[in-house]
Amino acid sequence: MTVSRQLSAIMFTDIVGYTAMMGNNEEKAFSLIKMNRDIHLNAIEPHNGRLIKELGDGMLLSFPSVSEAMLAAMNIQQACEKISEINLRIGIHYGEIIFENNDVFGDAVNIASRIQTLGVPGSILFSKSIANEIKNKSGFELTSLGSFDFKHVDEPMEIFALSNPGFAVPKKADMDGKLKSASEKSTWKKNVWIPIGLLLFLVAAFILFKDQLFGTKGVTLEMRSMAILPFENLQRDSTLYFLTDGIPENLINSLSALETHLKVFSRSATFGLPDSAKTNEHLHKLLNTDLVMRGSLQKSANESFLRCELVDAVSQNQLWGNKYLLDMNDISGLENSILADLMRALKIQSKNEVNENREVDPAAYAEYLMGRHLSYGSTPQESEKALEHFREAIRIDPKYALAYAALANEKVVQGQFGTASTKEIIYEARTALEAAKALDPSIPMIYTVTGALNFYYEWEWQDALEAYRKALDLSPADVQVYIRYATTLAILGRHTESIPLANKAIELDPVSISSLHNLGWCNLLASNFKESHEAFGKALELHPNWIWGYIKKAYGHALLGEYNEAIMLADKAQTLLADGWGSELIQDALAYIYTKSNEKEKADAVIERFLTYASQNTVKDPSTLSSIYYLNGNYEKAIEWEWKAVEQNSSNAYTFYIPLKYDKVFFNSEEHQQIIKAMGFKK
Template sequence: MSQNTSMQLVSKASSFLLSKDEQNPNNVRRSLKANIMLTGRINRLDDNLIVNCQLIDTESNAQIWGEKVTLKTGDILKIEEQIVSSLLASLPKRFKKEELSSKSWSDNSEAQAHYMKGRALSYGSTQEETELALNHFREAIKIDKDFVAAYVAIANEKQVQAMFATDTRADIFNEARLAVQTALRLDPNYAEAYTVDAMIKFYQDRDWDAAEASYKKAITLDPNNANALIRYSFFLATLKRYDEAITMAEKAVVIDPISISSLHNLGWANLLDENYEEAEKAFSDALEIHPNWIWGYVKRSYTHMYRNQCDLADKDLNKARNLIGDWGSELLESCFIFVYDNCEITEKKNKAIERYLTRVTESNYGDPIAMGLVYNAKRDFDESIRWHQIGLDEETNSFYMFTLDYVYPKEILLDPRFKQMKRDLNLPQ
């Protein structure tokens, strides 16, 4: 529907947050700001699946479109295609694009099954889940070599894999790049392919002009793609173009009003632009919906810290710690130290630094930038510079940290070595 209609779609992640009791037109309109909802019901009768679905106007509660499909259980993938085809064929003309984009499914049911299994595992929390998702996407394109969405899914998942450092960056991004190029050869107007292409150019090539061109192309092809808007907003914030970043983030929230990604990005852009009240509101809105979001408490603690509300900052970190347990990621632990340092919570800071440097050493570190931040809190700026240089040499994905002026003391920001690193990255000083 995103590819083939002019509808502004709320993401599945947001819509699925509504409880069963809330899944009615009035709540959808109030909670998601949506004036149309697609709903349905599946019943099993012996070996048959009976699927009823409707498109409903949430203001008038009137049905715009409806479909009933009965198929054998083994034909489940055909139901998806039949429903989508029927919906697109019978939608009122005002919703349709003049030229339809390619389908996001395969006509081969086996290829589609692999794709759907991969999507279920996509963005896995473990290296194993990520690899399983990739294997399903690879099987999908073996069966259907023209399956555009599966190629894009491979490229996207490879970038997730890069976070786990399961292979060299070159090998990881080479497969992603080939997959995107294949997708764009098959369909040069597939919007999501340009979003992933932009991410490759941003994180791997560090070609800011090329990355921005791809982000803009993705948004031109699909102005209602929240993921493209979020990614582009993060890109703009990295280049310190905060007004533009906030504009993109606000558009993403309109499209996807209750997801962590959209609200986090709005909070992040405002935080960097020193709009601390707006940042706190965005993080708080997200935490109201996602009360177990660890990074939300950490990021909100920054907004308190910068307004000298250190008791509230410490309270948020305590909530985060209760959710994390004894240890989180290296970056997460360095963020605790950063807040303790700036809020002058000295005892907690010293204990956290000692624990960090006992646990993370020269021989087992995973995040050199996080190590540099810990040495900032120790006031060992030469050692901090050394670790940042290691991060630069290792082509860390965390290079965006170099533009976060609020993270660094003046001794680092004014150091000629640090300035040279930013010039090497072609980042704004």
């Protein structure tokens, strides 16, 4: 892990009105994203700029000097002026930032993001730290817009606009409702004329009668949805990282399990959002949430503290807040205290009891949380490290049922990376599940993982459905269960049951790749191509570098005969492959799309690439090679490799039962139907 601190000019850019554009014409919106990216890259290269990352329709960039950042911003806006559909606003701030693993952190990043939101199409706004550097340099005309209060910034900040001819300068009317200026607040305070006696009387009356008027202290019942964000690690203390998502995840699970009026968004709905989307305003628009809970971890002398707050996402008012001493020897006790305080603030009177953590060794619980932190990682190494933590938790506390369930879940995750054999996955996962169930059969994860094993590896379709139903009985707000349950039903052709479950997952998690992919996939299998396009389109709007999104959306266009759109999306997916390969599954998918779209030259190239790879390597998933042979017209080899996939319990062999994947002659052939029957499917 490489970490460095430096002073930089940070720039945020954002396309105004992109979401509406995406809804009207998503193909055009994608092309504008590409044009926007090209404009930025061409403008920043001469000024030593660096594109840190894309955030949907926005860009985060850094520059070594203020002048170069401003010149690049001017070039970007001038280029955008020539394209009527790209209406860009830009925010810039100069300060210390932290570079870590090709990403940036620090107050300067958040401030630049907030400055950008004050802008209008064609504007370049910046902080006083930028203005001080360029005020005496020719070529820059500045206009002060006044001082503004930013969240988590102690003092009001004066914001400036570049007022050179051709650049937009926001008017007061443009900025109303975005942030209240510090001068407006000051003026209001100076003109308060209410007599002190009357004010005190009203306050006293409110205190005396507020309960009769409004009920007990807390959040009104009209507020019905809540987003809990991962906690901030203010000092970037490596010893506290596993708590930043561990504690809020457990709060989400605990609150979701209660039978109340409150809907709590899932972990996947909030934890993967970029910093620019974590403002209360963005969360309210994105999730339609009423409440936002945040937390921050920090050390003071030899003690660690956790500060929590609950905020009204619309009014921005704090509804509850507290500070807790962080005792590493009693994390579960801390979680129970926060949960109890939250329930009081939310006026929750649940029909069911709060399921407090079983008495568990603190060291074992810490190991479990560290494992959960890593289990959401994206590399085989992180998955293996997660397993080490779960095994250590079990070693410390052999009766820790949740650690056994988590270990079993992680073995299933390893199957996605291809780092463990099917037999190893089934054996270790099953052994761990039996231990977990013997110790505590009420843990929902036991049945979620059981369903996955039954579906992907053992092809016990009915057992998988029963396991998912049991998991939902125990955890009715678990998005992962809805996703896996919906997928299984969709594969079995039970689409009228599958789609409502996929929609339920979206209700709890409207923005993550997993829930949107599931909705798109279930609708695709049901031949609901319009709904499938919409789901994958929204996913790509939020996650524009998601390769599988372009591939799955291309499937639908190819099946509809919209070949130009399918080819364009497949080409886009190929450009995002860093190594030109990606995986066996991706190559198989590309071959299918190009073949289905009658793009013979491209299809032949992908098929030849795969066959060359297969001649030089051991194919990890036999089902992909069977598909390649089918697409190449070698049906005998296709059947041969289908049987190999069955013999090896390939986790993707279930695709043999998807009629859309094959022509009718091959799908209904006696040889293919024998394989389907061997897997327990019924025609």
